[in-house]
Amino acid sequence: MEKSTITLTRKIQLLIDLPAHEKNEMWEKLYRYQNRCFRAANLIASHLYVQEMIKDFFYLTEEIQYKLADASKDEMGMFTRSKTNTTARLVYDLFKGEIPTDILGSLNNTIQSTFSKNKADYWQGLRSLKNFKKDIPIPLPVKCMSKMRYDHEKKAFCFNMFAIPVKTYLGKDFSDKRLIMERLLRTEIKLCTSQIQLKAGKIYWLAVFEFEKEEHLLKPEVIAEASLSLEHPIVVKANNVRINIGSKEEFLYRRLAIQASQKRIQAGVAYAHSGNGAKRKQKALYKTENLESRYVSYRLHLYSRKLIDFCIQQQAGTLILKSQEDKIGIAKEKEFVLRNWSYYELQTKIKYKAEKAGIELIIG
Numbered sequence: 001m002e003k004s005t006i007t008l009t010r011k012i013q014l015l016i017d018l019p020a021h022e023k024n025e026m027w028e029k030l031y032r033y034q035n036r037c038f039r040a041a042n043l044i045a046s047h048l049y050v051q052e053m054i055k056d057f058f059y060l061t062e063e064i065q066y067k068l069a070d071a072s073k074d075e076m077g078m079f080t081r082s083k084t085n086t087t088a089r090l091v092y093d094l095f096k097g098e099i100p101t102d103i104l105g106s107l108n109n110t111i112q113s114t115f116s117k118n119k120a121d122y123w124q125g126l127r128s129l130k131n132f133k134k135d136i137p138i139p140l141p142v143k144c145m146s147k148m149r150y151d152h153e154k155k156a157f158c159f160n161m162f163a164i165p166v167k168t169y170l171g172k173d174f175s176d177k178r179l180i181m182e183r184l185l186r187t188e189i190k191l192c193t194s195q196i197q198l199k200a201g202k203i204y205w206l207a208v209f210e211f212e213k214e215e216h217l218l219k220p221e222v223i224a225e226a227s228l229s230l231e232h233p234i235v236v237k238a239n240n241v242r243i244n245i246g247s248k249e250e251f252l253y254r255r256l257a258i259q260a261s262q263k264r265i266q267a268g269v270a271y272a273h274s275g276n277g278a279k280r281k282q283k284a285l286y287k288t289e290n291l292e293s294r295y296v297s298y299r300l301h302l303y304s305r306k307l308i309d310f311c312i313q314q315q316a317g318t319l320i321l322k323s324q325e326d327k328i329g330i331a332k333e334k335e336f337v338l339r340n341w342s343y344y345e346l347q348t349k350i351k352y353k354a355e356k357a358g359i360e361l362i363i364g
Contacts, residue, residue: 004212004213005210005211005212005213006210006211006213006352006355006356007192007208007209007210007211008208008209008211008352008356009194009206009207009208009209010175010176010177010180010206010207010209011197011204011205011206011207012168012169012170012177012181012204012205012207013168013169013170013171013202013203013204013205014161014166014167014168014169014196014203014204014205015156015166015167015168015169015203016164016165016166016203017154017158017165017166017167018164018165026164029162029164030138030162030164030196030198030203031198032098032099033099033100033103033138033162034134034135034136034138034198035134036095036098036099036104037099037103037104037107037136037137037138037139038132038133038134038136039095040091040094040095040104040107040108041107041111041132041136042131042132043087043090043091043094044087044090044091044107044108044111044112045111045115045129045130045131045132046129047086047087047090048087048111048112048115049115049122049129051083051086052119052122084108084109084112087108087111087112088104088105088108091104091107091108092104100144100162102141102143102144103138103139103140103141103144105141106139106141106193107139110139114130118130135197135198135199137195137196137197137206138195138196138197138198139193139194139195140161140193140194140195140196140205141193142191142192142193144161144162145159145160145161145191146159146160147159147160148184148185149185150181150182150185151167154167156168156169156170157181157185161196166203168181168205180209184209189209189210189211189212190209190210191207191208191209191210192208192209192210193208194206194207194208211356213355213356213357213358214356214357214358215358216312216315216357216358217315218311218312218315218316218317218357218358218359219315219316219317220317220318220360221317221318222238222239222314222315222316222317222318223238223316223318223319223320224236224237224238224310224311224314224316224318224319224320225237225238225320225322226307226319226320226321226322226350227321227322228321228343228346228347229244231247231248232244232245232246232247232248233245233246233247233251233299233300233303233346234246234303234304234306234307234346236307236310236311238310238311238314238316239314239316241314243310245303245306245307245310246299246302246303251299254295255292255295255296258288258291258292258295259292261288262285262288262291262292265284265285265288266285268284269282269284269285296342296345297345300342300345300346300349301349303346303349304346304349304350304353305353307319307350307353308350308353308354308357308359311354311357311359312357312359316359317358317359317360318359318360318362319350319354319359319360319361319362320362320363321347321350321361321362321363347363
């Protein structure tokens with residue numbers, strides 16, 4: 001049976017909502033949690049791998065039992081508890097009192113699930129065991145959050161996470177983050193286990209929301225055919241109606257202009273006025289950081305949105321992306337096209353928007 005819900009992730013910046021002299025203590029707590037998550041994640045992954053490899057240890061005697069199960073529930077089992085609880089108890093005992101157990105439990109479940117999905121690839125040598133880095137996101141279970149509200153004085157959504165008061169910083173929000181938070185307060189959508197990312201002295205909430213799929217009067221027998229063209233980002237046809245979404249000149253002109261601007265700035269850095277070291281000389285370069293990627297992401301979001309709106313308007317319940325392998329093959333032969341056209345990102349945005357609208361997507 002097809003699920004009636006869809007999960008979406010939104011990246012929202014958070015600010016610690018405390019006086020300046022109390023913030024350092026909260027930052028120390030968050031960095032301590034991140035460090036314990038980093039150590040625990042690598043321990044869990046290592047133990048899971050060793051558990052699965054025990055049967056290949058040829059030097060063990062035949063009397064050794066190696067079924068990964070609880071001995072009290074299976075006579076061939078070799079564990080004193082369930083397989084999931086082995087790694088959970090390991091990190092609970094090691095980091096008890098240093099980090100909430102809810103974080104460790106969520107981390108353990110996530111790694112166990114990912115390990116099970118990729119297990120076949122590990123044995124075939126198609127994938128290496130995942131190595132977690134020090135900047136690993138901190139799991140944020142829903143039970144570790146409280147007092148979610150909108151503060152009219154601060155003009156921000158406020159809540160407590162790990163007993164730390166925080167508020168959202170949406171800035172010039174051109175996306176749907178504010179609307180989603182308002183719907184969350186009205187309990188129209190559900191908040192799932194999320195993550196906290198510490199990056200460059202900032203806190204980001206990778207919030208996971210569960211939505212009901214949008215209900216539209218769609219007809220499965222009505223098919224919309226779309227292709228990612230070299231002349232237009234998207235060409236789509238349904239019910240004898242054909243439209244072009246975007247154009248080569250419109251998309252590439254701004255992108256190439258940004259690239260040329262960055263090259264000029266990079267060339268001029270050596271001649272910039274010195275003082276305060278490299279930071280002063282590269283000040284202009286910092287202003288254009290990620291400018292191209294932000295522009296591309298916005299344009300592709302717009303193109304994919306127009307595609308889905310067209311399908312809804314034509315009541316097309318099925319969307320077919322035609323002959324993408326041929327187009328991608330041509331793009332690979334022309335390095336300029338592959339570098340500037342972003343086929344894969346556009347395809348990804350189309351996929352999640354189609355799922356949200358209840359449109360079946362078929363990639364040909």
